[in-house]
Amino acid sequence: MTTLLSLIAVTAALASPQSQDRVPLTPSEAAAYGLTVGPQETVWRNADLGNVGSQALDKGAVQLLSLSPFELRGSTSNTFLTMTAEGRYCASGSTGPFADMQLQLADGQRITSMRVWAFDNTASNELTVSLIERCTPNVAPGNVITSVVAAITPALSNGNVSQITAIGAINVIDNDICTYTVRTRFGAVGNDPPCGGSGLRLQKVRFGYELQ
Numbered sequence: 001m002t003t004l005l006s007l008i009a010v011t012a013a014l015a016s017p018q019s020q021d022r023v024p025l026t027p028s029e030a031a032a033y034g035l036t037v038g039p040q041e042t043v044w045r046n047a048d049l050g051n052v053g054s055q056a057l058d059k060g061a062v063q064l065l066s067l068s069p070f071e072l073r074g075s076t077s078n079t080f081l082t083m084t085a086e087g088r089y090c091a092s093g094s095t096g097p098f099a100d101m102q103l104q105l106a107d108g109q110r111i112t113s114m115r116v117w118a119f120d121n122t123a124s125n126e127l128t129v130s131l132i133e134r135c136t137p138n139v140a141p142g143n144v145i146t147s148v149v150a151a152i153t154p155a156l157s158n159g160n161v162s163q164i165t166a167i168g169a170i171n172v173i174d175n176d177i178c179t180y181t182v183r184t185r186f187g188a189v190g191n192d193p194p195c196g197g198s199g200l201r202l203q204k205v206r207f208g209y210e211l212q
Helices: 004-008 017-021 027-031
Strands: 022-024 042-046 063-067 081-084 087-090 098-102 109-120 127-135 145-152 159-166 178-186 200-211
Touching: 027 042, 087 109, 109 127, 109 145, 127 200, 145 159, 178 200
Parallel strands: 042 145
Antiparallel strands: 022 042, 063 200, 081 087, 087 200, 098 178, 109 159, 109 200, 127 145, 127 178
16 A cells, blocks of 8 residues: 555645645754754654544554564664663663664554553653654655654653553555654753663553554
């Protein structure tokens, strides 16, 4: 099936109304997700980004897939990740706060929600988990179109937290043209040092999805 991002790549005359589900990010907005905007780099976001959904979103007939933070890899060689029984965190000596893991779902499955489990006992730091989609033409060469499909930044907490967000745009998995990355930022934007240390830990990420 054709995803929204492949529709964005066609001419305006052929654009689908689905393209209204995505809006462009500014360079500073993109940088908050560890992304760049340039002459050959476009970054979009789901228009519903940040809309927190019902706690019942990942129940009932929806299929579920959970990802362990053991799978996280630092986005740079200077991102130092540590795992404990209470989750994975980014050591305070790191120079970059981002870590990634891959989301693997079969073609034709529509992602409906993302839920994050985390631990936060810091007063000035925060953790953000996002789902990032990167698409190129199916066969011909072309620029990458990047989109932030979903993002959760749990409120500052005195301990464990679980939060869910709906994914309202049309997001049907298309492995021919796109890849899907779960990115965690272990610290608030602009923090120095960038990582929040052991007081800011990711425990699990779970996606709800359904067949089209």
